[in-house]
Amino acid sequence: MSASVLFDAPGPKARVRNLIYSVVGSIGLAALIAWVCYRLYDKGQFAGELWDIFNYAGIRQNIFDALLSTLKVFALAGVFSLAFAVVLCVARLSDHKPVRWVAVVFIDLFRSIPLLITIFALWVGIVGDMTPMWALVLGLTIYNGCVQAEVLRAGVNAVPKGQVEAAYALGLRKTQVTASVLFPQAVRSMLPSIISQLVVTLKDTSLGYIILYPELLYSARLIANNTPVGGVYPTVQTVIVFGAIYIGLCLILAWLAKFVEQRGRRSKAGIVPAQANEPKEVAAAGTPDPGAPGDAASKD
Structure with a gap:
């Protein structure tokens, strides 16, 4: 055994x-x-007629508009959070202690505050009048930017020190080392974690229903609570439909992560040099043949 x-x-x-x-x-x-x-x-949640509400053009248009609103917020928050993460990561790794400590306090603060509180505080006007969409985008950017900054920092710290020392030995400045040596390898090594956090960003867009932003969850609540069929609200049917949409979006992101990771692995491997026969042929041509007449004459 x-x-x-x-x-x-x-x-x-x-x-x-x-x-x-x-x-x-x-x-x-x-x-x-x-x-x-x-x-x-x-x-009565298993009644077949409860599915009939999805045959109405108005319901389908509502779902489509909510999907576009969700994707718009996710695209903006995803791009802004990654750019913000780079800034925070650079500040977190700065040689200047005040800059580094400001980044540490900011990251720890907004990672500790619940995202819903941040979004709601932005919406009620803590920084001035703000539409629900931009309150949601800014809240997602701040929180996910802080998380992505720590992910990038872990990737930068995982780069072997010898590569950094070699880059400095070649005369590169710190900005050049960071941009051309550290960050490319950090992004490549931490790509699964980065994509995973983007999936979290996508799902966190559902918090927009708290501030009345018409995203998928807000639309689902309207459909489930305001379209009864025979006195029964289509709760199960709505959960199934909108849950399938969220699952589909997450699977697309997972496929994208796998595709990018495979491309990165191929680019990391580089181009394999071909086993050319030319050097062997040249060497064979340059090797004198003992049995050739010319060789015998030269020996004589």
């Missing part, structure tokens, strides 16, 4: 006990799912 280096292989009693736990847990989970389904069925 082989055992893992992390734990001992379970014995007969342990296997029986684990089997009992698995069976009991599965039965409990199945019972919970059955109870939830029964409650939804009892409230």
Whole structure:
């Protein structure tokens, strides 16, 4: 019997006990799912006519407009947060102590404050009148910029020190070293974490419903609460439709992350030099043949 280096292989009693736990847990989970389904069925949530609301052109247009609003906020917040993260990361790694400490305090402060509080504070006018869209964009930019800055800093610190020393030995300035040596490798190594945080940014756009921004969750609440069919609100149907939209958007981002990572891996590997036969041919041509007449004459 082989055992893992992390734990001992379970014995007969342990296997029986684990089997009992698995069976009991599965039965409990199945019972919970059955109870939830029964409650939804009892409230009429499985009625087929509840899906008819999505056949109306007005409902479909509402969903499409909410999707565009969500993507617009996500695009702006994603780009701004990455640019802001670069600025914060550079300040965090600065040799000047005041600049470094300001960046540390700012990052720790806004990473500690709940994002919803930041968005709501911006919307109610803490920095002047601001539309719901820009309050949401700015709140997402500040929070995700702070998180992405720490991700980039971890990537920069992971770059081998020898490469930095070699760059300085070539006469490069610190700005050139940061831009051409540190950040390209940091982005490449931390790309999965960066894309993962962008997925979080996409999902956090749903906080816009608090400040009445017409994004996907706001539209879902309107549809679920204001379009009853036979006295029953289409809660389950709305959750399924809008949940599928969110899942689709996240899968697209995951595919994009995988695509960019594969491209980065190929570019990191570089171009493999071909095994040219030319040097061998040249060497063979330059090697004298002992049996040739000219060689014998030269020897004579």
